[in-house]
Amino acid sequence: MATLKDVARLACVDVSTVSRALNNNSYVHPDTKEKIYAAAKELGYHPNVVAKALRQGKRHTIGVVVPRLHLAIFSEILQGIEEEARGRGYATLICVTEDDAKTEKECLNRLRNGFVDGIIIAPTGKNGHLIRDIKASGIAVVQLVRRQDHSISSIVADYETCGYEAVTYLYEKGCREIGLIAGAQHLEPYKGRYTGYRKAIKKLGLEENLSECNLPVNSFEYGYECANQLLADNYALDAIIACVDIQGLGARRVLKEKGIGCDQIKVISLTGHVVGGMLRTSMTSMEMPANEMGMKAAAMVIEEIETPFDRKLSPRHLVFSASLVEREST
């Protein structure tokens, strides 16, 4: 790899002149510039971003910490983040936590060590202190999908309304015994959905039907198990609300096995996404604008990075609303 020094030697000037010529930020004689460009081209010179980052204290890189990519909305969000970041000259580093607090901690600790200027995180909810610490150390942080800490900027969807509207919609469809596949009720984003569900149920004068189990929340099996529970607990059940698509699919598997159709029990998922609609089993769902949320998150974290220290921004909280997309399952 050719360095500035090599170019300088070939062009018979000082490295500082080469730097100025290539960055176009100070007086350099046109002839000299010409010579330098030629030398750089001949050597196939490419600036070393690591050296640049060290000197300037800016790595132009953001880190993204998510629980998973596959089978989840995060792959779409990540694509939005990457697109926006790249457009603004930032690189995107990805870390997958599997919703494991220890892995998350490990990832965050590595990111803080000069890896990135900013972090976008969908927190597990168990490293709040560490995240605040990192934020305090001067690294911009934005929470995504899950808001753990109000002192840190966030981008989320309106889960409560999401849950509320799902119930209302089912009610209008004639359902009166509406079950929720709950679980992780103390944690965002599940908490909000649960609250919305309760409010709507109460308002409409219905009874709550809840279920949870010990399996991993974000799984097909969780949906399968909980749906079975709901059916066992209430013979009159006529609708099931799943927090995420994959649970909904587990629930539908149960219905299918028992030969129960959509006319008897409807299923709705609270986290689908627009483009995913055509790919997934045709399930009614509340969809959030994942790509847009990702882009916005990147824009927000970069804005915080580039804001000078003297006028620190106060945390901002952006809430996107999900929209109901009706499909065959209801």
Added chain:
Amino acid sequence: MATLKDVARLACVDVSTVSRALNNNSYVHPDTKEKIYAAAKELGYHPNVVAKALRQGKRHTIGVVVPRLHLAIFSEILQGIEEEARGRGYATLICVTEDDAKTEKECLNRLRNGFVDGIIIAPTGKNGHLIRDIKASGIAVVQLVRRQDHSISSIVADYETCGYEAVTYLYEKGCREIGLIAGAQHLEPYKGRYTGYRKAIKKLGLEENLSECNLPVNSFEYGYECANQLLADNYALDAIIACVDIQGLGARRVLKEKGIGCDQIKVISLTGHVVGGMLRTSMTSMEMPANEMGMKAAAMVIEEIETPFDRKLSPRHLVFSASLVEREST
């Protein structure tokens, strides 16, 4: 951010001693070590990886360049890559090209500038020269899913067998007029599938039924349009092979609209993935071990990175085989 210097000052020793103490790689008196650890802890010292990377010429980072994440096998592959890389102490940088040659070029040029030690790429097929250039400049490169250049290591699935087996399977199911949603026949990985299809058709003494159109290959619409073509071209059509799931879904939409069931025309996709099975519309597909392929790719690129210059590895080519998973669409 506290630096080595700060720690050194507090512990009243030289920075070099601090470095050696923290890296445990030379003689440091136990008492001194104690003092240094205490000082580092007090200051909340974290080593600056950028400085370390500059000095050591190793960034411990790999770059991943893929056409897309959402609605594609790449999200699962990426998760495999990240897991393996993290386990080996490497960070993962992600770039999404949207299968656009210009974007790919831009990404590669940024990655080469000292960003990463190695690159895993599913190439668009249009920047072969640049990729060889990068490889020649000392950055390890591994091709993934699509093999463009035999002089560079690769990890792919056996697409030809994939296509061959799909035809054979359908034949055994009684199908005699088997259509292929083709397109991009000159490019891997489509090329291999096409070849496999042809070989099987020939061997079985059947006729080829091909279709292609001008839409983006990797889309629902492409599948929709081509399926319509196939139906128009051959009234006796009894099976459709799609290269990827999303095309298959487009094809199934057509059949659904026309009221044609699986008993009349079967549909099979040549790129599904194991875990995806339960999430997707229940479509028979050839599935590749995406997660495993990702992990292997990461392992391979890291191995190339860590191999000393004097004994350069010759390119290795790993081929995974896909397995047929039967579902409702056939």
Added chain:
DNA sequence: CTCCTTTATACAAACGATTGCAGTTAATTC
């Protein structure tokens, strides 16, 4: 006691860029 090895520390030079400062011309102004 001398010589050699082991242990322990500091000094200083890298890595590859950027950038403040100073110095040298050449052009402009009075």
Added chain:
DNA sequence: GAATTAACTGCAATCGTTTGTATAAAGGAG
């Protein structure tokens, strides 16, 4: 013609590490 300014270039410090070399004290062997 002297003073001022603008245009251009080089010197050297700096970012935060690692690491080769020098130095010094301590311990062991002969």
